Amino acid sequence: MNQCHLLREISYQKRNFPFFTSNSKISSSFADIFRDEKDTETYFEPNNKSPRGFNQIHINALYSILDKQFLDVLVQPARKRNEYSAFCEMVDRVKNNCPTIYIADRGYASYNDFAHVIEKQQYFLIRCTDVKTSRLLGFPLEDVREIDCHVDRILCRSKAKKNLKHP
Secondary structure (H helix, E strand, O other): OOHHHHHHHHHHHHHHOOOOOEEEEEEEEEEEEOOOOOOOOOEEOOOOOOOOOEEEEEEEEEEEOOOOEEEEEEEEEHHHOOHHHHHHHHHHHOOOOOOEEEEEOHHHOOHHHHHHHHHOOOEEEEOOOHHHHHHHHOOOOOOOOOOOOOOOOOOOOOOOHHHHHOO
């Protein structure tokens, strides 16, 4: 199932079954800020493109597609950016009890983020790289044109064979 078809299907279900009352998109961007060589969390050393060096922040934003407004913004120093933790933090700060679909790009694709949304009894649509998708599905994506399948995974911190055999 390609992305356009999936989004059309979600829209169709929303019109015919008023179940989802909130669709939120999470995105991020970098922004240059005033130059301060002493700020080690945002300062990047001089290079070929920037002979004086520069400072940068990373902005994570949660946007409600239906309400057309920003729900949350999380600013991180560019050197300490962590989209995974930003995603979880913004999902935690949402104060609605209605079903929500979180839509995010590749930088937010992690098992922890998936589990975090599932624990909140919400839904997500997160684009993944081919490598992550292949790991999630358990088979290579060579010659695969569309993917529409249910996957069960048991996640643990250890790769011990006994954990895999007896979850």
